[in-house]
Amino acid sequence: MTDEALHRAHELAAAWLEELRERPVRAAGDPAGLRGPLPERGEEPAAVLDALAAAAEPGLVASAGPRYFGFVTGGALPAALGADWLTSAWDQNAGLHAMSPAAATAESTVLAWCKELLGLPQTAGGGIVTGAQMANVTALAAARHAVLARAGWDVEARGLAGAPALRVIVSDESHATVFNALRLLGLGRDTPVRIPTDEQGRMRADALVAELAGATLPTIVCAQAGNVNTGAFDPLEQIVAACRAHGAWCHIDGAFGLWAAAAPTRAQLAAGASGADSWAVDAHKWLNVPYDSALAFVADRAPLNAAMALTAAYLTTAGERERNGADWSPEASRRARAFPLYAALRQLGRSGVAELVERTCTLAAHIADRLAAEPGVTVLNDVVLNQALVRFEDDDAATDAVIARVQEEGTCWLGGTRWHGVAAMRISVSGWQTTEADADRSADAIAAAWRAVATG
Numbered sequence: 001m002t003d004e005a006l007h008r009a010h011e012l013a014a015a016w017l018e019e020l021r022e023r024p025v026r027a028a029g030d031p032a033g034l035r036g037p038l039p040e041r042g043e044e045p046a047a048v049l050d051a052l053a054a055a056a057e058p059g060l061v062a063s064a065g066p067r068y069f070g071f072v073t074g075g076a077l078p079a080a081l082g083a084d085w086l087t088s089a090w091d092q093n094a095g096l097h098a099m100s101p102a103a104a105t106a107e108s109t110v111l112a113w114c115k116e117l118l119g120l121p122q123t124a125g126g127g128i129v130t131g132a133q134m135a136n137v138t139a140l141a142a143a144r145h146a147v148l149a150r151a152g153w154d155v156e157a158r159g160l161a162g163a164p165a166l167r168v169i170v171s172d173e174s175h176a177t178v179f180n181a182l183r184l185l186g187l188g189r190d191t192p193v194r195i196p197t198d199e200q201g202r203m204r205a206d207a208l209v210a211e212l213a214g215a216t217l218p219t220i221v222c223a224q225a226g227n228v229n230t231g232a233f234d235p236l237e238q239i240v241a242a243c244r245a246h247g248a249w250c251h252i253d254g255a256f257g258l259w260a261a262a263a264p265t266r267a268q269l270a271a272g273a274s275g276a277d278s279w280a281v282d283a284h285k286w287l288n289v290p291y292d293s294a295l296a297f298v299a300d301r302a303p304l305n306a307a308m309a310l311t312a313a314y315l316t317t318a319g320e321r322e323r324n325g326a327d328w329s330p331e332a333s334r335r336a337r338a339f340p341l342y343a344a345l346r347q348l349g350r351s352g353v354a355e356l357v358e359r360t361c362t363l364a365a366h367i368a369d370r371l372a373a374e375p376g377v378t379v380l381n382d383v384v385l386n387q388a389l390v391r392f393e394d395d396d397a398a399t400d401a402v403i404a405r406v407q408e409e410g411t412c413w414l415g416g417t418r419w420h421g422v423a424a425m426r427i428s429v430s431g432w433q434t435t436e437a438d439a440d441r442s443a444d445a446i447a448a449a450w451r452a453v454a455t456g
C-alpha cells in the first residue's frame with residue numbers, strides 16, 4: 001500500500017515539476033474540491049493522493065518556478081526536495097539524539113557549514129526552526145535571557161513580571177516578524193525605540209549611537225541584513241561597534257540578506273555581521289530549501305541553551321558529542337529539517353551558493369535596467385542585492401494596475417508594496433531556476449502590461 005502511494009506521489013510530483021516552468025505562475029482559481037465533509041470511511045492511499053492533487057490543482061501557485069518574484073521566495077533544489085521526501089519516509093524525531101542520531105548529527109553538520117558560509121563564529125550555538133519569524137523569536141529569547149541575567153534576573157525561572165526594565169531598539173524598517181517576536185517574548189510590539197532610516201531603508205548609525213549614549217537599561221538592538229523592499233543592509237560594522245561600546249546585545253535579522261556573506265561580490269554588504277551576538281536566517285528563501293527551514297545562531301551558546309533547553313525526567317540528556325535539537329530551539333518533537341538543508345548544501349557546495357546569490361542579484365538588476373529603459377518607469381531603489389522596486393508614471397493607481405495585470409497575465413508573479421508613502425512593484429529574484437531568459441521574458445511581460453495600462 002505504501003509503495004503504491006509513493007509511486008503515485010512520485011508521478012504526481014513529477015507532472016507538477018514538469019509543468020512548473022511553463023504553467024501560468026498565478027493560481028488558476030478556487031480549490032473548491034478541498035472543501036467538504038469529513039468522510040465516514042477511509043479510502044485507498046493512492047486514490048486519496050489523486051483526489052488531493054486534483055482538488056489542489058487550481059489553487060497551486062508556481063512559486064517554486066523560475067518566474068516567481070513575489071515576497072522573497074526560493075524554489076526547491078532537486079537534492080533538497082529529494083531529501084525532504086526521505087525526511088518524511090524516515091519520519092525521524094529531531095528533538096532528541098536518542099531518537100535519531102542521524103538527524104542530530106546532520107543538524108550539527110549543517111549548522112557548522114552554514115556558520116562557515118555566513119562568516120559566523122564556529123563557536124556560535126544554533127537551532128533549526130521553521131522560518132526567520134521563529135529564528136527571530138529564538139535568537140531574541142537568548143538576547144532576553146542574556147541582558148536580564150546581566151541585570152541579576154533569571155527570566156526563564158521568574159518570567160517578566162517584576163523583571164528589571166529593558167530596552168529594545170529597532171529601526172523604522174525592521175521586519176514585521178521582529179515585532180511579532182518581541183510580542184511573543186513579552187517584550188511588547190509597540191515598546192521598542194525606533195531608529196530612523198535613510199532613503200534606502202538603512203538604520204542611521206548616528207541616530208543609534210545617540211540613542212545608545214543615553215542608555216542605562218539592559219539593551220537589545222535589532223539590526224537588519226537585507227531590507228525586504230530594497231535589499232539594503234543596515235551599516236552593520238558601525239552598529240555592532242556601537243553595541244559593543246555600550247554593552248548592548250546586537251541581533252541581526254538576515255532572513256535572506258545574510259547569504260550575501262557567502263558570495264564574494266556581495267559579501268561587503270554584510271561586513272561586520274560576524275561581530276553581532278545573534279542572527280536569524282532563512283534557508284527556504286535564498287538557499288532554495290523547500291518550506292520550511294531557517295536557522296537561528298547565537299554567538300555565546302549559553303544564553304541560547306538557557307532560553308531553549310528542555311528537561312524532564314524521562315528525556316535523555318545528550319552526551320558530550322551528541323546534540324539534542326530540542327535544547328537549541330523552541331520546539332520539542334519536530335521534523336528533521338537538517339536533511340534537506342544538508343542535501344541543498346551538498347548539491348550547491350560553497351561555489352554553488354555564491355553563484356546562486358550572484359546570479360539572482362545580477363538578474364534583479366537586469367530586470368530593473370530593462371524596465372528603467374521604458375518611458376514612464378522609475379526604479380526606486382539602488383539594486384544592491386536581489387530586490388528591485390519599480391514605479392509606473394509616478395502614480396499609485398497606474399502602478400497597482402500594472403501589478404494586477406502582470407499577475408493576471410501569468411508569465412511571472414510579483415507583488416506590490418508601499419515605499420516612502422507611494423505604491424511600488426516589488427521584484428525579488430530568489431529562485432535557483434531563474435535564468436537570463438526568464439528575466440527577459442518577465443521584463444517583456446511587465447513592459448507589455450505597462451504599455452497596456454498607459455494606453456488605457
Ligand SMILES: Cc1ncc(COP(=O)(O)O)c(C=O)c1O
Nearest residue numbers: 072131132133175177228255282
Ligand atoms: C528581513 C526579514 N525578516 C524576517 C522575515 C520572515 O521570514 P519567514 O516568513 O521565513 O518567517 C522576512 C520574510 O520576508 C524578511 O524579509
